[in-house]
Amino acid sequence: MCGIAGWVLPMRNALGEDDLVRMTDSIRHRGPDGEGQDLFNLGEWQFALGHRRLAIIDPVGSRQPMSSADGRYSITFNGEIYNYRALRAELAELGWQFRTQGDTEVLLTAYAQWGAEAVSKLDGMFAFAIFDALKGSIFLARDAFGEKPLFITEYRGGVVFASEIKALLQLPGMVTPLDSEGLALHEIYRYTPGPRTLFSGIRKLQSGTSGFIENGALSVSTYFRTPDASPQPQRNLTDDDAIGEFGSLLSAAVRTRMMSDVPFGAFLSGGIDSSTIVALMQRESGTPIKTFSVGFTDVSNDELPYADMVAKAVGTDHHPVRISASDIIDDLPKITMFREAPISETADIAIFRMSIVAKQHVSMVLSGEGADEILGGYPKHSAERYVNLYQSVMPGGAHRVFEGALDRLPFAFSRLRIAFSAMGERDEDERMANWFGAFSAEERKRLFGNSMAAPAGLAATSGVSALRRALVFDQEVWLPDNLLERGDRMTMAASVESRVPFLSVSLVQFLSELDDRMRIRGLTSKWILRQVAKSLVPDRIIKRPKVAFKIPVSEWFKTSLRNMLGDRLLGPNSHISMLVSRKEIERVLVDHWSGKRDYGKLIWWLLTLEIFLSEYNFTDFV
Numbered sequence: 001m002c003g004i005a006g007w008v009l010p011m012r013n014a015l016g017e018d019d020l021v022r023m024t025d026s027i028r029h030r031g032p033d034g035e036g037q038d039l040f041n042l043g044e045w046q047f048a049l050g051h052r053r054l055a056i057i058d059p060v061g062s063r064q065p066m067s068s069a070d071g072r073y074s075i076t077f078n079g080e081i082y083n084y085r086a087l088r089a090e091l092a093e094l095g096w097q098f099r100t101q102g103d104t105e106v107l108l109t110a111y112a113q114w115g116a117e118a119v120s121k122l123d124g125m126f127a128f129a130i131f132d133a134l135k136g137s138i139f140l141a142r143d144a145f146g147e148k149p150l151f152i153t154e155y156r157g158g159v160v161f162a163s164e165i166k167a168l169l170q171l172p173g174m175v176t177p178l179d180s181e182g183l184a185l186h187e188i189y190r191y192t193p194g195p196r197t198l199f200s201g202i203r204k205l206q207s208g209t210s211g212f213i214e215n216g217a218l219s220v221s222t223y224f225r226t227p228d229a230s231p232q233p234q235r236n237l238t239d240d241d242a243i244g245e246f247g248s249l250l251s252a253a254v255r256t257r258m259m260s261d262v263p264f265g266a267f268l269s270g271g272i273d274s275s276t277i278v279a280l281m282q283r284e285s286g287t288p289i290k291t292f293s294v295g296f297t298d299v300s301n302d303e304l305p306y307a308d309m310v311a312k313a314v315g316t317d318h319h320p321v322r323i324s325a326s327d328i329i330d331d332l333p334k335i336t337m338f339r340e341a342p343i344s345e346t347a348d349i350a351i352f353r354m355s356i357v358a359k360q361h362v363s364m365v366l367s368g369e370g371a372d373e374i375l376g377g378y379p380k381h382s383a384e385r386y387v388n389l390y391q392s393v394m395p396g397g398a399h400r401v402f403e404g405a406l407d408r409l410p411f412a413f414s415r416l417r418i419a420f421s422a423m424g425e426r427d428e429d430e431r432m433a434n435w436f437g438a439f440s441a442e443e444r445k446r447l448f449g450n451s452m453a454a455p456a457g458l459a460a461t462s463g464v465s466a467l468r469r470a471l472v473f474d475q476e477v478w479l480p481d482n483l484l485e486r487g488d489r490m491t492m493a494a495s496v497e498s499r500v501p502f503l504s505v506s507l508v509q510f511l512s513e514l515d516d517r518m519r520i521r522g523l524t525s526k527w528i529l530r531q532v533a534k535s536l537v538p539d540r541i542i543k544r545p546k547v548a549f550k551i552p553v554s555e556w557f558k559t560s561l562r563n564m565l566g567d568r569l570l571g572p573n574s575h576i577s578m579l580v581s582r583k584e585i586e587r588v589l590v591d592h593w594s595g596k597r598d599y600g601k602l603i604w605w606l607l608t609l610e611i612f613l614s615e616y617n618f619t620d621f622v
Contacts, residue, residue, distance in 0.1 A: 003163040004052075004161075006129050007159065007161070008046070008048075010044060011041065011043075011044055014046040015048070019172065020037045027166065031051070031052025031053040032052070034053035035052050035053065036063060036064050040131060042133060042136050043136065045158075047138060049075070049129060054492075055363075058261065062104045064076050066105060072132065074130070079148045080124050080259075082124050087106050091109050091110065108130065111139065123504070125500070127149060127163065129161060135214075137213060137214045139212055140210060142206065145503045146484050147500060149163055150204070154201065155174070158213075159213045164489075176202060177200045177618070179197065189482075190345075190436060192341065194480065198340075198612070205220065226476060227509045230462070230463065243531045246510065250502075250507060253501035254280040258285075262363045264363070264366070265289055265358060267498075269293060269294075269307060270304070270305070270541065270544075271306070271368065271544065272530065272537070275541050276532065276536055278366075280536065288316050289317065290316065291319065293311075293319075293354070294321045294353060296324070304320050304322075306540075308320065325556045329561070333611055333615050338493040339486070342611070343604075343611075347486070352490040358494070364496065365491070365496060368502065370479065375529055380435040381470055381519075381525065385465075390423045421434060428469070429455040437601075448580065487500070511528075530542050564607075565607060569606055575614055576613065
């Protein structure tokens with residue numbers, strides 16, 4: 001796991017090695033174990049590759065940037081290739097020889113053998129750049145689901161890339177106003193769907209894409225879309241056969257992701273996803289796996305007892321972490337700089353704190369992220385199956401009356417309000433946004449007036465079920481642009497690598513070939529996973545209702561964080577007032593404090609946007 005940076009620039013605008021060092025130094029947290037920089041002047045163009053290394057595989061060898069034996073190819077690589085040993089054997093049979101024991105040289109050699117087609121052979125998480133001295137080009141690629149990031153900007157007649165935006169901000173004369181279209185999307189989703197970011201002129205290389213930088217321009221193509229996006233040949237398996245094959249594929253995904261030459265562990269929430277991963281890890285390990293969980297002080301719905309129950313049942317070496325309201329005040333500015341965006345969910349803080357503790361023991365962890373998005377684990381996945389029925393018996397006018405009645409329900413009914421508000425939304429893009437967004441289209445209009453934007457048409461699908469349409473959105477938008485981005489930034493901030501077994505492409509492909517009943521059966525979500533987990537974790541964990549992994553800020557906003565809200569959102573130095581009606585902010589705060597309505601998500605969005613604008617000192621908007 002590492003941080004990478006580089007560029008292709010006209011020689012007339014060439015930069016120096018000190019500029020590349022400045023870029024890689026800004027992301028040192030991604031790779032504190034080593035660094036490297038290479039510059040190549042080739043005709044009219046200058047090529048640069050920079051690297052910061054977190055040594056997980058082959059710690060002594062595999063220095064980067066790495067060049068091929070003949071000098072034609074050079075690579076800077078962030079990630080892990082889990083099937084590199086099988087690829088190495090295949091390449092060796094084709095006559096290739098290797099000088100190191102790591103996956104970097106295998107990846108470089110795979111590109112030398114197969115070119116751009118090599119990405120389709122990779123089982124892993126990655127973002128990398130390969131320089132071809134013969135063709136005078138750089139090949140960029142990002143993994144199937146977007147576990148590893150890569151950002152790009154056009155600069156002085158060329159293209160610059162890096163693992164994090166902050167590295168691009170180190171470029172001489174780099175000016176990046178706030179991107180108004182990126183902000184408009186953030187208003188809808190609470191994160192910014194790619195390829196846009198909140199920094200004008202900086203965009204993401206999308207998950208599942210690759211491309212070439214040639215003659216100072218980048219051309220991009222898609223090499224992977226989730227199998228759920230299109231109808232798949234359906235396998236007629238019995239329940240027992242499907243459960244057995246799913247269990248075998250998940251076990252294999254866990255086993256390959258335990259590949260490491262340094263100590264590793266796992267994040268354990270006490271839910272079925274992470275508990276199953278930990279149980280499978282412990283079954284593979286000869287010694288107790290180190291596990292880490294997070295809980296909250298002075299909160300009734302603390303999950304630490306459940307994580308402790310699993311740790312004892314499975315036999316791990318467990319390390320709990322507790323978070324208080326004061327930690328939010330301390331952490332928000334700092335982790336906003338790491339996230340390079342407003343903190344969309346309170347779980348960022350929990351993962352950051354857990355990663356800090358984990359780093360004292362390990363350098364790599366496995367997590368249960370991705371299970372909900374491939375197996376239908378959120379309440380919306382069950383609800384989406386009944387949207388057409390609801391809308392047929394509840395026409396638009398009747399829904400608006402019903403929604404108005406829900407608005408008058410007490411504070412504790414916020415989830416019910418969100419569910420029915422989303423189900424009544426006829427526009428599918430708007431509905432996908434409403435499930436997670438801070439506010440509805442009507443609320444956006446009150447807050448932003450005529451500047452309100454509409455949701456983008458995202459993750460197009462055809463010929464698949466309502467469940468799969470929702471899953472495609474989650475897998476191609478929500479995961480890469482929010483959940484995985486959060487996981488990458490918060491773990492790498494502590495120099496910890498995170499791996500996600502549920503996002504094994506072979507596992508997702510297998511699920512796409514099964515009937516939807518294997519994912520949701522009646523009112524039971526993640527049905528097939530629950531069957532596999534029966535032999536692995538306590539029954540009480542399997543039967544637990546889903547509990548969101550988040551900090552209870554709705555309550556804290558009315559108590560310990562109340563004064564901070566007033567200072568930040570209504571104080572004389574507030575940035576948010578440039579974008580949002582002060583009168584509306586006051587109304588939202590008063591209604592929340594009085595218990596009239598739970599505006600926790602909206603207030604969190606306002607607060608974290610304010611901190612983001614302040615920390616990055618945005619004074620210009622385009």
